[in-house]
Amino acid sequence: MYSEIIRLKELGLNISQIARHLDISRNTVYQYGNLNPDEYNQVLEDMQTRQKKLDHKREKILSWLKEYPDLSGAQVFDWLKERYPEIDISESTVRNYVSYLRKEYDIPKTIHKRDHEAIEDPPQGHQMQVDFGEEKLKNAQGNLVRLWFIAFVLSNSRQKYVEWLDRPFTTEDVIKMHENAFFFYGGRTKEIVYDQDHLILTSENSGDLILTHEFANYTRKRGFLIYMCRKQDPQSKGRIENVVGFVKKNFAKHRTFFNLERLNEDCLAWLERTGNGKKHNTTKKIPAEMFALEKPHLLPVYEKLNSTCKNSITRTVRKDNTIWFMGNRYSVPLGTYDGTEKVVEVMKVQENILVISDLETKQELARHTISLEKGKLVKNNNHGRDRSKGIDKYIETVAVFFNQPSQAKEWLKKIRAQKPRYIRDQLQMLQRSIEDVDVLITEKALNYCLKHNLFSATDFNDAIDYFGKMQPKERITRFGEADFIEIKPLNEMDRSKFETKPMTRDFNYYKEILERGHIC
Structure with a gap:
């Protein structure tokens, strides 16, 4: 290439013409066109002895290529970054180095292809x-x-x-x-x-x-x-x-x-x-x-068969108990998906009504209005878990702990209305707080919350703490009988000591002392 550049240059061609003629870049023409023969030989020697940036990883890359001949340069680059995060090199450098190693060690890139065989055309009419x-x-x-x-x-x-x-x-x-x-x-x-x-x-x-x-x-x-x-x-x-x-x-x-x-x-x-x-x-x-x-x-066909089938197609039920139809998800009852490739029949009964039925029994599973949008979840309210039954039962269980369960139940329903997402947590907190507390205290706390429109388990707990401190001794059961009045210890001691108070002085006494010290 060097001699050809020099020859064309001597013929009077300019840089662009030489580059187009040899199909090389103008920078290459500049680089070699200004060299004399000795300088060109030196460039060739330098190229033979020059170290490549990835030579220190040569053995590792070579072992990968020998074990996996179909490995791409991009994958080699990713493996290097994965194993040596500190390495600073571009992907193009890795690709060039992989190509160089393939040529140097004759490691062609294997391509897995499927063999195809030409076959004769089937017989006429078959x-x-x-x-x-x-x-x-x-x-x-x-x-x-x-x-x-x-x-x-x-x-x-x-x-x-x-x-x-x-x-x-x-x-x-x-x-x-x-x-x-x-x-x-x-x-x-x-x-x-x-x-x-x-x-x-x-x-x-x-x-x-x-x-x-x-x-x-x-x-x-x-x-x-x-x-x-x-x-x-x-x-x-x-x-x-x-x-x-x-x-x-x-x-x-x-x-x-x-x-x-x-x-x-x-x-x-x-x-x-x-x-x-x-x-x-x-x-x-x-x-x-x-x-x-x-x-x-061809086998003869004498008359057209009138299709008696409905305008239906089939769809596979997904794990989340929905089917895909026209870019949207439509729900089926919980439990329709049974862990297998459950298939249902889908039919438009009107222009905008979709009916989903069991493929074998033809029993209707769901009926939806077809959405004109895309990517929507169209779900019937009765197709999810009926969580309300469990919560209703839980509310009744907690209400029993109060003297007036019906009043407590109404209050708990208001908590549910304000905190539907956390109602189970609220009920658990209330149950823990009232199990070992006097019914009289819980009744006072409930009345306080109702009076001040407080619908929170935290507010109820604060009210219990307050009324508990106000009535520390006598405990009343939910049946209205006293479990116990103040318990006296067996080893009775002189309780007057508990009433002893330290002597207190008037503030003027300390003020007088401080003034005398200041005069001194």
């Missing part, structure tokens, strides 16, 4: 693949509108069918659009491949698929086989994945949404013109022409 998509289009006013679509593709001919909706799909919608697709194709295949969607599948159940109730009935009537892809395995249904991407990028991108009917009409026209009318990239054949050969192999 398989169809189905998947769902979602896209946002601008309407005539320029606002974004969220839309949903379902796509079908015949695995042999690649003939496609797509239908759009302006709301999320329900099981009834899915069944209806299957019927529309069968009549579009003029028949059905023996097998249909699906992703694990909640509209179709309740649980994979280790291979023994549990379908949603409505879709299971539909498959029995139509008689087709179901192949369900594993979770997070889009490669196993690559044909329909490509169709969904094709619809989004070629048909939907930058399209204006006017209404649903026009969108579906435009989509059918696009399918005829492009989706099924252009040569397929993999087969190098036109799907419409290949479909003409596949159509005779």
